[in-house]
Amino acid sequence: MRSNDSAIKFTLSKTERLCSRKIIAGLYESGFFVSKYPIRINYMFTDLPQKDVFLQGMVSVSKRKFSKAVDRNRIKRLLREIYRHRKHQLENRLIEANLPMAVAVIFTGTQKLDYWEMESIFNKVFIKLIAAVEEKIKLGSNPI
RNA sequence: AAGGCAGUCUGAUCUAUCGACUCACGGAAGUGAGUAGGAAAGUCCGGGCAACACAGGGCGUCGCACUUCCUAACUGGAAGGGAUUUUGGGCAACCAAAGUUACAGAAAGUGUCACAGAAACUAAACCGCCUCUUCGGGGGUAAGGGUGAAAAAGUGGGGUAAGAGCCCACUCAUUUUGAUGUGAAUCAAAAUUGGGAUAAACCUUGCGAGUUGAAAGACCAAAUAAACCUGGAUCAAAGGGCGGCUCGCCCAAUUAUCUUCGGAUAAGCCAGAAGGGUAGGUCGAUUGAGGUAUAUUGCGAAAUAUAUCCUAGAUAAAUGAUAGAUACCACGGCAAAAACUGUGGGCACAGAACCCGGCUUAUAGGGCUGCCUUUUUU
Numbered sequence: 001m002r003s004n005d006s007a008i009k010f011t012l013s014k015t016e017r018l019c020s021r022k023i024i025a026g027l028y029e030s031g032f033f034v035s036k037y038p039i040r041i042n043y044m045f046t047d048l049p050q051k052d053v054f055l056q057g058m059v060s061v062s063k064r065k066f067s068k069a070v071d072r073n074r075i076k077r078l079l080r081e082i083y084r085h086r087k088h089q090l091e092n093r094l095i096e097a098n099l100p101m102a103v104a105v106i107f108t109g110t111q112k113l114d115y116w117e118m119e120s121i122f123n124k125v126f127i128k129l130i131a132a133v134e135e136k137i138k139l140g141s142n143p144i
Numbered sequence: 145a146a147g148g149c150a151g152u153c154u155g156a157u158c159u160a161u162c163g164a165c166u167c168a169c170g171g172a173a174g175u176g177a178g179u180a181g182g183a184a185a186g187u188c189c190g191g192g193c194a195a196c197a198c199a200g201g202g203c204g205u206c207g208c209a210c211u212u213c214c215u216a217a218c219u220g221g222a223a224g225g226g227a228u229u230u231u232g233g234g235c236a237a238c239c240a241a242a243g244u245u246a247c248a249g250a251a252a253g254u255g256u257c258a259c260a261g262a263a264a265c266u267a268a269a270c271c272g273c274c275u276c277u278u279c280g281g282g283g284g285u286a287a288g289g290g291u292g293a294a295a296a297a298g299u300g301g302g303g304u305a306a307g308a309g310c311c312c313a314c315u316c317a318u319u320u321u322g323a324u325g326u327g328a329a330u331c332a333a334a335a336u337u338g339g340g341a342u343a344a345a346c347c348u349u350g351c352g353a354g355u356u357g358a359a360a361g362a363c364c365a366a367a368u369a370a371a372c373c374u375g376g377a378u379c380a381a382a383g384g385g386c387g388g389c390u391c392g393c394c395c396a397a398u399u400a401u402c403u404u405c406g407g408a409u410a411a412g413c414c415a416g417a418a419g420g421g422u423a424g425g426u427c428g429a430u431u432g433a434g435g436u437a438u439a440u441u442g443c444g445a446a447a448u449a450u451a452u453c454c455u456a457g458a459u460a461a462a463u464g465a466u467a468g469a470u471a472c473c474a475c476g477g478c479a480a481a482a483a484c485u486g487u488g489g490g491c492a493c494a495g496a497a498c499c500c501g502g503c504u505u506a507u508a509g510g511g512c513u514g515c516c517u518u519u520u521u522u
Contacts, residue, residue, distance in 0.1 A: 010162055010163065011162095011163070011164090012163065012164070013163095013164080014164090014165090017164095017460085018460070024460060058460060059460090060460075068494075068495090069185090069494085069495050070493095070494055070495055072495095073464090073495060077464055077465065078464095078465070080163095080164090080464085080465085081162090081163080081464075081465045081466080082465090084162085084163065084164095084465090085162080085163095085465095104460095115465070115466070116466095
């Protein structure tokens with residue numbers, strides 16, 4: 001963490017979060033996802049409301065699996081922190097390819113995990129997601 | 145001193161790195177300040193607020209039910225009354241303390257009251273008791289027996305053929321009158337009034353309740369269809385709106401052309417059907433029946449006055465994540481206490497969603513108060 005890394009922004013401001021109900025509904029219906037229990041990431045390549053933002057994300061926990069709001073908040077906060085620390089890898093690639101994208105991180109488990117367990121699983125899922133994006137970029141850049 | 149139960153208060157602090165939301169300043173980069181609870185929960189009551197509805201009456205439905213007071217209001221709270229439970233004291237009446245209490249009406253009516261029992265509600269006659277007898281039985285009786293959760297006021301005496309509130313004394317209940325109290329009631333006197341329980345059974349009486357619920361609602365932006373089709377009225381009828389139902393109440397009805405002056409056609413109007421679009425922002429929304437302190441009034445809930453403070457405001461939904469430390473807790477070490485030190489924990493219940501007043505439920509650890517148990521000392 002020195003001066004040459006200062007370009008990396010770990011921020012997660014409002015423009016980088018998914019707020020549009022339409023896109024969220026589309027995200028659940030699109031069917032594109034990568035997963036490793038208990039984390040699943042739905043993704044969709046779509047135009048976003050802000051032209052200079054290429055990645056919008058959201059975090060979700062089922063109310064049915066965690067009926068207490070405290071538990072849901074805890075899991076969402078952990079997932080959001082992990083997502084916030086990792087997302088720059090994906091975002092840089094998307095900016096290079098000029099490909100906007102929406103992402104939903106969904107916790108499908110029934111047991112609470114701590115930060116480090118959660119992070120190791122998230123990393124595995126995220127590698128899959130980046131691979132999926134690379135494939136899309138390859139297809140998109142080769143007009144047939 | 146230890147343990148348990150109940151009530152009540154509290155629900156810790158600091159540092160670093162990376163973030164989120166709101167506000168202020170700034171041209172910008174950014175800087176500064178603030179950021180979850182006692183229950184934010186359950187959504188059980190009540191109110192504010194908003195939209196719609198609202199001539200009035202009847203029926204129905206739902207809720208509440210000792211009194212007075214507090215409150216914006218309440219199924220809330222305070223103070224009190226009655227009933228009742230436990231403990232202690234006392235021969236007893238009773239007294240004290242701590243609880244519990246949906247506590248209007250059973251003499252308006254209906255229903256239910258198993259089994260047992262003769263009889264369970266305009267009481268009854270199995271054994272018994274008394275009496276008459278033509279010896280078959282008839283009459284009187286509600287003391288005693290037996291059944292039952294409960295047998296028709298209870299105890300004692302008189303009385304009688306035997307008995308019975310039939311009469312008397314005391315007690316209990318009911319009613320009436322008087323006194324005290326704002327009142328629930330209490331106390332006293334009189335009366336023969338002595339007519340089971342159950343209303344968290346129907347019901348009756350009294351009081352209260354319009355419906356919906358911030359996804360309410362207002363405005364702006366965006367989008368669009370004033371398409372097409374069907375029906376209807378302008379002849380007061382059909383129709384539509386309102387409420388749980390009924391009676392009922394409310395609603396609009398034009399223009400042009402043609403005309404044989406009856407009407408016709410078209411547009412507009414009303415209703416329906418079908419289809420399409422949008423689904424983003426601002427307000428509502430946090431200054432309020434507000435909090436805190438002091439004084440006064442009141443037994444108290446609370447009220448009034450003055451001073452002071454502004455204390456989350458998100459909207460796919462912020463208030464965080466990670467690491468470390470301290471307070472603190474548990475166990476161990478030093479013969480004991482303190483101090484010191486090692487290891488582990490550093491936590492429960494729980495997350496605002498328009499806002500208030502209550503109620504209910506959950507809660508690790510710690511503080512305080514009360515009660516109970518055990519042990520030690522005096």
